[in-house]
Structure formats: structure tokens, C-alpha cells
Amino acid sequence: MRSYQYRFYPAESPHYERCIGFSWCSGCRIYTGAMVHVPRNRTLPDVLASLPPEQRERLKCSEVRLIEYLDSRTEDPR
Numbered sequence: 024m025r026s027y028q029y030r031f032y033p034a035e036s037p038h039y040e041r042c043i044g045f046s047w048c049s050g051c052r053i054y055t056g057a058m059v060h061v062p063r064n065r066t067l068p069d070v071l072a073s074l075p076p077e078q079r080e081r082l083k084c085s086e087v088r089l090i091e092y093l094d095s096r097t098e099d100p101r
């Protein structure tokens with residue numbers, strides 16, 4: 024199982040520690056998404072950071088596309 028967590032609320036929000044967490048199977052792409060609690064002082068890597076804003080938005084609008092992208096990014100090197 025692979026997993027990815029990202030922040031949904033801005034740093035100034037009281038809900039900042041409520042994050043989105045995904046776990047998925049790389050083979051069949053079955054995934055689960057849930058609210059997860061991540062302490063404010065923990066830095067989460069943002070794999071979407073290097074993308075142009077419109078592509079980020081596109082991925083964040085669709086969980087399926089997001090998982091596909093994350094899966095392609097986290098593939099084990101051969």
C-alpha cells in the first residue's frame with residue numbers, strides 16, 4: 024500500500040491539523056481517503072508543489088486523477 028497526506032486548510036486556519044490522507048494499492052488502484060490529524064509542526068512533502076497552478080487544481084478536483092499522478096510519481100525506480 025502506498026499513502027499520501029496533504030494539508031487542506033491554510034496555516035492560519037484552526038483546522039490546519041486536519042489533513043487529507045490517501046492510501047492505495049498500486050496494482051489495482053483501489054484507494055481510501057480519510058481525514059487524518061497531522062500535528063502543525065510536522066512538515067508534509069508536497070509532491071504537487073512543482074506543478075503549474077492549473078494542473079494542481081485539476082488534480083485536487085479529482086481523487087482518481089490525484090492518485091494516478093501520485094502513483095506515477097512514487098513508482099519504484101527500476
Ligand SMILES: [Zn+2]
Binds near residue numbers: 049053
Ligand atoms: Zn491491489
